[in-house]
Amino acid sequence: MSQVEAAHPALPPLLTLRDRAAVEDALLTERLQTVVPRLMREEGIDMWVLVAREYLEDPVLATMLDAKSLRARRRTILVFFDPGEGRPVERLTVSRYGLPGMFEGAWKPEQQPDQWKALGDLIAAKNPKKIALNVSALTAFGDGLTVSQRDGLMAALPAPYRDRIVSGERLSVGWLESRIPAEMKLYPGVVRLAHAVLAEGLSGQVIKPGVTTTDDVAWYLRERLSRLGVATWFHPSVGVQRQGAKGMLDGDTVIQKGDLVWTDFGVTYLRLNTDTQHLAYVLKDGETEAPAGLRAGLAAANRVQDAVTASFKVGLSGNDILAAARAKAIAQGLDPSIYSHPLGYHGHGAGPAIGFWDNQNGDERGAAKVFAHTVWSIELTATHAVPEWDGQKVAFRTEEDAYFDGKEVRYLDGRQTELTLIR
Incomplete structure (x- = not known):
C-alpha cells in the first residue's frame, strides 16, 4: 500500500480468466475456512442457512459460489453448522448439483425427492440452538431470503425449531465487509x-x-x-x-x-x-x-x-x-x-x-x-x-x-x- 499516488501509473499485468478463477477459488476457500467460523462464534450462532434461486441470488450466497458457478442452480441451499467443542464448521449444500470442493453434498434426491423436506431433516439431525436466516429490515445485504423461500423453509422446519430462528444480518454484513x-x-x-x-x-x-x-x-x-x-x-x-x-x-x-x-x-x-x-x-x-x-x-x-x-x-x-x-x-x-x-x-x-x-x-x-x-x-x-x-x-x-x-x-x-x- 502506498500513501503517494503514481503520477503516470502503468497498467499492471492481468490474469487470464482461468488464472483469475484459480485465485478467486483459493480466496473463497480460505474465507470459508476462517471468516465464517469466526463470525458464527462471535455471534453465538451454530447454524446459518442461505437459500437462493437461479437468477435471484442472495447477495451473500452469490459471493460463496466458486468461479465456475456463475449462478445458483435451480434452488441452491447452503448450510453452515458449528458442532462446537472446537471442531470445524461444517459446510453443506442441499442442492441437486452441489458445489464440490467448497460444500459437501447433503441431499440425495433419489432417496428424498422433496428438497425442503431434506433440509428440514438435516436441521433436525443437527439440532441447532440458533438458526440464522438472511432477513433484515435495515440492510439489503442481510435481506436476501425471499418471502416464497422463507415460507417453504418454515413449512418444512419441524415445529420445535421455528422458535430458534434469528436474523443473520450480522453474519451477512460481517462476511461481506471482512x-x-x-x-x-x-x-x-x-x-x-x-x-x-x-x-x-x-x-x-x-x-x-x-x-x-x-x-x-x-x-x-x-x-x-x-x-x-x-x-x-x-x-x-x-x-x-x-x-x-x-x-x-x-x-x-x-x-x-x-x-x-x-x-x-x-x-x-x-x-x-x-x-x-x-x-x-x-x-x-x-x-x-x-x-x-x-x-x-x-x-x-x-x-x-x-x-x-x-x-x-x-x-x-x-x-x-x-x-x-x-x-x-x-x-x-x-x-x-x-x-x-x-x-x-x-x-x-x-x-x-x-x-x-x-x-x-x-x-x-x-x-x-x-x-x-x-x-x-x-x-x-x-x-x-x-x-x-x-x-x-x-x-x-x-x-x-x-x-x-x-x-x-x-x-x-x-x-x-x-x-x-x-x-
Missing part, C-alpha cells in the same frame, strides 16, 4: 488497475479540447475496460466545472481549455471493487500549471480526507465518525460534505455508511459499528472559492480507496494530491 490478508495482498493492484485506466482517460491521448465531450470520455473508460476483459460495477461519470458556469456540466458538454474535469470510476477484478473520483485541469495556452485557487481547492479536499481517516476507531459507528470528521474539518475553516462508504465484494459495500451527500447529520444506515480489516471508499467534497474564477465556489469531489486495519487507515494505491494536467 477482508483477509490474502485479499489485501491483491487489493492495491486492483486499485492500481483502476488508476492506470483512469490516467489514460484523463490525458491528452483521449481529451482534445474543443472536440471531446464528457460522454466521450465516459465511454472511452467503459470501452477500455471491456477490451481488457475487466468489468465495471457502474457506468463512469464525467463532468466539468467551468469559470462562469453554474454547477457540473456533463452529457454532450464539449471539454474546453480552462475546464476542471471530474470523473467517478470503478472496476471489478478478482471479485473486488474499486471506486475513485479524480480531478484534472485542461491547460490554457501558455499555462504550465493549474491556477493556484484550483490547486488550493484540491488541497482543501485532502485536508477533509485527513479529517475522515483520522476519525476511524474500532467500535465507533459510521455516524460517530461522520460527526468527528466534520467537526475537525469545520474547525479548520473547511466546507465539507462527507459520504464515505464500505468497499469490497460490492462497490457500495456492506457495513455502516459515513454520511450521505444529502444528509450530513447521521442516518440509521450509519448506526452500525466499524470493524477492523475493512476497506473503505473515502468519498467527499470540499467546496472552495477560487479567486481566479472571480470567487466562484467550486466543488472539489474526491474519492480514494483505503484499508482500515483497526489502528490506522492507509490508502491502497495513494491519493491524488495534485491536479492531473491535460495538455
Whole structure:
C-alpha cells in the first residue's frame, strides 16, 4: 500500500480468466475456512442457512459460489453448522448439483425427492440452538431470503425449531465487509488497475479540447475496460466545472481549455471493487500549471480526507465518525460534505455508511459499528472559492480507496494530491 499516488501509473499485468478463477477459488476457500467460523462464534450462532434461486441470488450466497458457478442452480441451499467443542464448521449444500470442493453434498434426491423436506431433516439431525436466516429490515445485504423461500423453509422446519430462528444480518454484513490478508495482498493492484485506466482517460491521448465531450470520455473508460476483459460495477461519470458556469456540466458538454474535469470510476477484478473520483485541469495556452485557487481547492479536499481517516476507531459507528470528521474539518475553516462508504465484494459495500451527500447529520444506515480489516471508499467534497474564477465556489469531489486495519487507515494505491494536467 502506498500513501503517494503514481503520477503516470502503468497498467499492471492481468490474469487470464482461468488464472483469475484459480485465485478467486483459493480466496473463497480460505474465507470459508476462517471468516465464517469466526463470525458464527462471535455471534453465538451454530447454524446459518442461505437459500437462493437461479437468477435471484442472495447477495451473500452469490459471493460463496466458486468461479465456475456463475449462478445458483435451480434452488441452491447452503448450510453452515458449528458442532462446537472446537471442531470445524461444517459446510453443506442441499442442492441437486452441489458445489464440490467448497460444500459437501447433503441431499440425495433419489432417496428424498422433496428438497425442503431434506433440509428440514438435516436441521433436525443437527439440532441447532440458533438458526440464522438472511432477513433484515435495515440492510439489503442481510435481506436476501425471499418471502416464497422463507415460507417453504418454515413449512418444512419441524415445529420445535421455528422458535430458534434469528436474523443473520450480522453474519451477512460481517462476511461481506471482512477482508483477509490474502485479499489485501491483491487489493492495491486492483486499485492500481483502476488508476492506470483512469490516467489514460484523463490525458491528452483521449481529451482534445474543443472536440471531446464528457460522454466521450465516459465511454472511452467503459470501452477500455471491456477490451481488457475487466468489468465495471457502474457506468463512469464525467463532468466539468467551468469559470462562469453554474454547477457540473456533463452529457454532450464539449471539454474546453480552462475546464476542471471530474470523473467517478470503478472496476471489478478478482471479485473486488474499486471506486475513485479524480480531478484534472485542461491547460490554457501558455499555462504550465493549474491556477493556484484550483490547486488550493484540491488541497482543501485532502485536508477533509485527513479529517475522515483520522476519525476511524474500532467500535465507533459510521455516524460517530461522520460527526468527528466534520467537526475537525469545520474547525479548520473547511466546507465539507462527507459520504464515505464500505468497499469490497460490492462497490457500495456492506457495513455502516459515513454520511450521505444529502444528509450530513447521521442516518440509521450509519448506526452500525466499524470493524477492523475493512476497506473503505473515502468519498467527499470540499467546496472552495477560487479567486481566479472571480470567487466562484467550486466543488472539489474526491474519492480514494483505503484499508482500515483497526489502528490506522492507509490508502491502497495513494491519493491524488495534485491536479492531473491535460495538455
